[in-house]
Amino acid sequence: MKDLEKKLESMRIPNLEDEQFEYKLRRQLLDKYFKTSKSYKWKFRVVVAFSCLMLIFGCVTIIKPDIALKLNNLAFNKSTKIISAEQDCSSMENLAYTSIYNPNLTSKIDPDKFQEDKTYLVRKYTSSEEGGLMIVSEFNQTPKKQSAKRISF
Secondary structure, eight states, rough: OOOHHHHHHHHHOOSSSOOOHHHHHHHHHHHHHHHHHHHEEEHHHHHHHHHHHHHHHHHHHHOOOOHHHHHHHHHTTTTOOOOOOOOOOOOHHHHHHHHHHHHHTTSSSGGGGGOOOOOEEEEEEETTTTTTEEEEEEEEEEOOOSOOOOOOO
8 A cells, every 4th residue: 555655656747738628637537536426316316206106105005905906906917806894884784783773673662771781692503414503602701610620531
């Protein structure tokens, strides 16, 4: 490294008679080695634009997930459909008919005079040999402690 420094110190700097050539050469050297801010500015603008685009795309996919599904279907040639809870009202309509607020019952009883006590779960099992079987059980009941212990031999 010291040899390079000595070599640079010993070199003679040429003087140019043509000032225009000197300024042109000086400008070219400065642009090449010191003024690289133009390229950095352009790269920075591209990165900022891309990050803004990705931020907007991320927000849109959170707000409206069906857009992401459509893009996925378009990219991979699929035909997947998702039915949202707002569109699928059939299950909620059937649930209303199983409660005391059933429209067929409101003309016969007043739902405000009743309070919900217990919820029961009814399961239906069918067999070709034994026929049908229905089991009624209380929903969310607390398990009872068993006083007797099971011993297996």
